[in-house]
Amino acid sequence: MPARGALLHSLTAQEAGQAARARRRKRLTALLFVLPLLLFILLAFVAPIASMLWRSVHHPTVSELIPRTIAELQRWDEHGLPDEASLAVFAEELHALARKRQSGRLAEELNRAFSGMSSVVKSSARQLGRLQPEQLATDGVPTLLKAHRNWSRSEVWYAIKRAGMTYTYDYYLTALDLERHPDEGIRPRDTQIYLKLYSKTLTLALIITLLCALLGYPLSYYLASLPENRANLLLVLVLLPFWTSLLVRTTAWIALLQTNGVINSTLLASGLLDEPLEMLYTSFATVVAMTHILLPFMVLPLYSVMRGIDPSYLRAALSLGDRPLPAFARIYFPMTLPGLSAGALLVFIISVGYYITPALVGGTDGQMISNLIAFHMQSSNNWELAAALGSLLLALILLLYWVYDRFVGASNIKLG
Amino acid sequence: MARSLTTSVSAFALTAALAMASFGAAAQDSLTVVSWGGAYGAAQKKHVVDPFQKDTGVKVLFEDYTGGVAEIKAQVESGNIQWDVVDFEVIDLERACSEGLLEELPRDFLPAGVDGTPAEQDFIPEALASECAIGNIVWSVVFAYNERTIGSVKPETIKDFFDTAKIPGKRAMRKRPQVNLEWALMADGVPPAEVYEVLATPEGQQRAFDKLASIKKDLVWFDSWSQAPQLLNDGGAVLVQSANGRFYDSIRQEKKPFVIVWDGHVYDLDAWAIVKGTPKKDLAMQFIAYATGSKPLAGMPDVAYGPTRKSSMPLADQTAAPHLPTAHLDKGIKAGSEFWADHGEALGEKFNEWLLN
Numbered sequence: 001m002p003a004r005g006a007l008l009h010s011l012t013a014q015e016a017g018q019a020a021r022a023r024r025r026k027r028l029t030a031l032l033f034v035l036p037l038l039l040f041i042l043l044a045f046v047a048p049i050a051s052m053l054w055r056s057v058h059h060p061t062v063s064e065l066i067p068r069t070i071a072e073l074q075r076w077d078e079h080g081l082p083d084e085a086s087l088a089v090f091a092e093e094l095h096a097l098a099r100k101r102q103s104g105r106l107a108e109e110l111n112r113a114f115s116g117m118s119s120v121v122k123s124s125a126r127q128l129g130r131l132q133p134e135q136l137a138t139d140g141v142p143t144l145l146k147a148h149r150n151w152s153r154s155e156v157w158y159a160i161k162r163a164g165m166t167y168t169y170d171y172y173l174t175a176l177d178l179e180r181h182p183d184e185g186i187r188p189r190d191t192q193i194y195l196k197l198y199s200k201t202l203t204l205a206l207i208i209t210l211l212c213a214l215l216g217y218p219l220s221y222y223l224a225s226l227p228e229n230r231a232n233l234l235l236v237l238v239l240l241p242f243w244t245s246l247l248v249r250t251t252a253w254i255a256l257l258q259t260n261g262v263i264n265s266t267l268l269a270s271g272l273l274d275e276p277l278e279m280l281y282t283s284f285a286t287v288v289a290m291t292h293i294l295l296p297f298m299v300l301p302l303y304s305v306m307r308g309i310d311p312s313y314l315r316a317a318l319s320l321g322d323r324p325l326p327a328f329a330r331i332y333f334p335m336t337l338p339g340l341s342a343g344a345l346l347v348f349i350i351s352v353g354y355y356i357t358p359a360l361v362g363g364t365d366g367q368m369i370s371n372l373i374a375f376h377m378q379s380s381n382n383w384e385l386a387a388a389l390g391s392l393l394l395a396l397i398l399l400l401y402w403v404y405d406r407f408v409g410a411s412n413i414k415l416g
Numbered sequence: 417m418a419r420s421l422t423t424s425v426s427a428f429a430l431t432a433a434l435a436m437a438s439f440g441a442a443a444q445d446s447l448t449v450v451s452w453g454g455a456y457g458a459a460q461k462k463h464v465v466d467p468f469q470k471d472t473g474v475k476v477l478f479e480d481y482t483g484g485v486a487e488i489k490a491q492v493e494s495g496n497i498q499w500d501v502v503d504f505e506v507i508d509l510e511r512a513c514s515e516g517l518l519e520e521l522p523r524d525f526l527p528a529g530v531d532g533t534p535a536e537q538d539f540i541p542e543a544l545a546s547e548c549a550i551g552n553i554v555w556s557v558v559f560a561y562n563e564r565t566i567g568s569v570k571p572e573t574i575k576d577f578f579d580t581a582k583i584p585g586k587r588a589m590r591k592r593p594q595v596n597l598e599w600a601l602m603a604d605g606v607p608p609a610e611v612y613e614v615l616a617t618p619e620g621q622q623r624a625f626d627k628l629a630s631i632k633k634d635l636v637w638f639d640s641w642s643q644a645p646q647l648l649n650d651g652g653a654v655l656v657q658s659a660n661g662r663f664y665d666s667i668r669q670e671k672k673p674f675v676i677v678w679d680g681h682v683y684d685l686d687a688w689a690i691v692k693g694t695p696k697k698d699l700a701m702q703f704i705a706y707a708t709g710s711k712p713l714a715g716m717p718d719v720a721y722g723p724t725r726k727s728s729m730p731l732a733d734q735t736a737a738p739h740l741p742t743a744h745l746d747k748g749i750k751a752g753s754e755f756w757a758d759h760g761e762a763l764g765e766k767f768n769e770w771l772l773n
Contacts, residue, residue, distance in 0.1 A: 104514025115762035116616070119754050122514065191762075193769040200772070259586075260651045280652070281636050359639055365772075372768060378484040379592070380761040381511060 053394075056171050056387035062163045065106045066093045070164035073157065078182035082157055084141060091128060091140030094121075098129030112382055113159035120148045158182055171388035194372070194389065198396070201368040204286060205351040211291045212347045213340065216298035220339075223299075224306035235303070242296040250357050253289040254280060257361070285361040286368075290351055297350065298343035305339025341408055349397055369393060446475040447699050451503035452686075453480035454642055455665035455719045460503075463715025464707045471706075474699060482640060485512045492517045492692050499691050500700045504549060506685045507594060510757040513548035519690040520547050525701055529727030530710040538710070542685055542750070543724035549687035550708050554722035556683035556741035556748060557595045559587075559655050560663045562648050563673035574680030577655055578603040578627060580634050585654030588647045591637035593767040594756055595657070595682045598749065600627035602680045612752040621763065625770050637771075648674060664720035664739050676739070681748035683741045685724065 063070045072086035081087070097103040103125035111118035124147035131139055150156050162170055162180065173179055179189045219238075223231045241249060256262045257279040264276040279285055309332065317327040355370040362368070369389065376386035449465065451457050457480060465478050479499070481487065485508055491497050504512065512518050523544060526535035536544070543551025559577055561570065571583055577599065589596050601611050601620065604627045614620035628635075636653050638644060644658030645666040660681070666672040688707055690700045706712065713723035714731035722742035723729065729737075737743060 101520070102516070105516050108511060108515050111758060112761060116758045118511075118514070118758045191765045191769050193765060193772060196772050197768075258650060258652050367768070367771065375764060375768070378486040379508075380764055381485050381489060381515070382761060383489075 052383075052387045053391045054387075055384050056391050057167055057169065059163075059168055059171075059384055060166045061105065062109050062160070063166050065097060065102065065109070066090065066164070069093050070161070073161040073164065076157065076161070078154070078158055078161070080154055081152065087141045087144065087151075088137070091144045092136055094125050094144070095128045095131065095133075095136055095140065098125035103129075108381075109163060110160060113163040114150075114156055117150065117156070117159075120150050124148055124151070154182075171384045172392070174385055175388040175392050194369070197367070197369045197372055198392070201352055201370075201393075202396075204283060204290075204368060205348050207287055208290050208294060208351045209344050209348045211287065212295055212298040213344060215291070216295055216302055216343065217336075217340070220299050220302035220306050223303050224309075225311075238296055238299050241292070246293060246356060249293055250289055250360050253285065253292070253361055257285050257288070280361060283362065283365045286358045289357050289361050290354060293357060294347045294350060297346040301342040301346070302336065302339040305336055305342075309335050337408075341404075345401075345404065348400075352393065352397060446477055447501065447696055447703055448477045448479060448499050449501045449503075449703065450479045450481050450499045452483070454662070455669070456661055456721065459715055459719045459721075460707075463718070464712040467712065468703060468706050472702070474703075476703070483508060485515075485517060488512060488517050488691055489515070495693065497691055497694045500694045500696050501703055502689055502691060503552070504687050504689050506546070506549075506551070506687060506753045507751060507756050507760075509546055509549055509687055509689060510753045511760075512689070513546055514757070517692050518548035519692050519694070519697060519700075521550060521690065521701070521704070525705050526550065527705060527709055529725055530731070531727045533727055538725045538727050539708075540724050540726070543687070543708075546687065546689075549689035550704055551685040551687040551724045552708050552713060553686045553716050553724060554683055554741050555686060556660045556678075556681045556744075557657060557751075558660045558663070558676050558678055558681045559657045560648060560674045560676045561655055562651075563675055565651055565654060566675075570675075571655060571677055572679065573677075574599055575603045576677075577680075578631055580631055583654065586634050586636050586652065587631060588636040588638055588644060588653035588656040590641070590644075590657060591639055591771075593763040594760070595751070596628060597621070597624040597763065597767075598682055598751075599680055600624040602749075603627060608680070608749045611749060612755045616755065616759070621766065625766070629770070645672070645674070648672075660739070660741060661719040661721050664736070678744040678747045681741065681744060682751050683745065683748050684751035684753075686721075 069086065069090040072089050073082060076082040076086060082090075094103065094106070097106055103121060107118045107121035107125070110121055124144060127143055127147050128136075128140065131143060145151050162168070170180065173186065174189070175194050177189050177192045177195050178186050181187050223234055223238075226234065254261075258264070259276045259278070259280070261280070263279070264273070267273040268276060313335070314327060314332050317331045318324065322330070352368075353370055354368065355374060358368045359371055359374070362371075373386050373389050373393075376382045376389065451460055457478070461478055465476050468474070469476050481502075483505055488499065488502065489512075491499060509518075523536065526539075528534050529538035539551070540554075542554075545551075559571075567583075569583055571577060576583055577587060597615055598611050601614055601624050602608055604623060606614050606620075606623075615624060636647065638647065641659045641662050644656050645662055647653045648656040648663075649666070649672060660676060663674050663676050667674050688704045690697060690704070694700060708725070710725050710727040711731060713725050713728040716723050716728075717732040717736035717740055720736055720739040720741075722740040723732065741748070
């Protein structure tokens, strides 16, 4: 029956089209459902982070303020003073900035490149600003050189030239405790701080992760072995601090650890100590408080993974003659690894970027890299350096994650 | 479906625009004023903000911050101005002003003092030194001890702060180089007038850090002035640095047995400034003119901060007079705002390096 065959054929074509439309509609509906979240993440998360990272390499301010000077400095050989013509161009541009009341911005920028230049630029700009435009050609350069001896130093001009680069990797050099020198190339800076802080941050994060694992593993094991209703009750005790404000928990640790705090006065009263222990404002305080705060991040994935493990495996191993400890190590422990890795990764990554707790209880030796990033964001106002420090931290974590993926496998992570 | 996607996107955009417009409308006749909170903030609320709202009918949103320029820089750069008037520490002011984050203020909008003295003569000169702000108080960084925990030997000079043999125990300082390096040099014998000159040289900086290092194991660091009276109260430290008003408030309100040592104090001004690009500049200037008037400023001695107008002192509560920084100027130095604009970042890094070693 050819008619039926044709009908069937046309039907399938139509059906195929309908099916395709239905699939498209479904995908679009799904997209619409996640669209608010997607927009929110894009606007509130991806865009700001991307713009901050972009800042660490893109720095156009100086080349916008004194474009001609920066162009002139390109022909300078970086030794001795730039030639008279370049100095004259700079004097002219500084004069113009002073007239437009913009010299302060240049002062801030150059001060970052060469400490102490802020007041030099401002006072020189004031002196140049008093000159009439027609005086500039003759008196501009002498006025500038007379204004401060820094203008006769080649290091200053080198710093200006480096600061004038629109695209720069200098902030990354600083973040690695390095600097560029015209003769010696890249060399260590006088101030050595960031590498030390990075390694310290990683060490602290590692210690906290280990402690969380040591404390969290037995607890999760115990919880997983309980009947469901009691386990749920005890789990609330894990979750309660998790729901409590971070600030409250940190402050509670201050009350416990301080010189005349709960712990010290108990120990003194019981006669165990003669002198109070110094616990607050040390890295000890940072480690203790952060371990407490991050413990739920370890317990929850561990517990949910352990819940899923059939206890008969372990029983089978024991009944086949294995001793309890080897049986645990060979049978049970490997099955908990996905939960342990998830917990460890969560705790480690969160603690690397932690800010409030080390700032409050860490004192001097409990400081982490995040505190220095905050310093450059809030007080020194050097957002470019803060961005470079932040992106290095991000790169470091991605690197660690990659190493972890190589050796453990990211697919092994299980949150439940 | 594609059509309804665009519809929903434009609906979303419309809602957002409407929401912003309504925020804008609500914010039109209000002014956001930002200051430091604590006892100082309470005094400003009582003597400045509340009377201003009553007299003008303008609603003032009075918020707290912890200093620094980060928020203001973010607002100016994004063009989304949330704050209109900000109470600045002069140390931050210089940088914010030169980076172009603040409006320039004329001088002719300031009213004369209650006694008729023109504003130019009524204000102390430092209050009008910046083109971006009008100074409102003189405050000071001092140290204090607790009568209950000090023992028999009491500190009298800045040298004693660094003398752990004479006065054993912890010292608490704010975790930053400002004031601490000045104190170290003064304690090391540098005459107060030469402190900033010495501190500008690498040798001078080394000398200051060496002096600080001599008491490093006895130092406790904090991040905010508000933590300081707490440290002194619970015995966390024997000698504690803070703003003089914080101690005065604990002494007066909570009857704490604290004693302030004025030797070597580093005094500075706070000043009102206007965030660049605010649509309410006129209203903001009206607020500053009001806030720096003789009468509102006369309320500042409540928290032991000195008013910047000479005509305010006769109106003020005289019990506070001996506790004002202005009564002890001969024992201290003025904080070097230009010095810290020059060296703040480099010394901040050095300071953190020193902390780590």
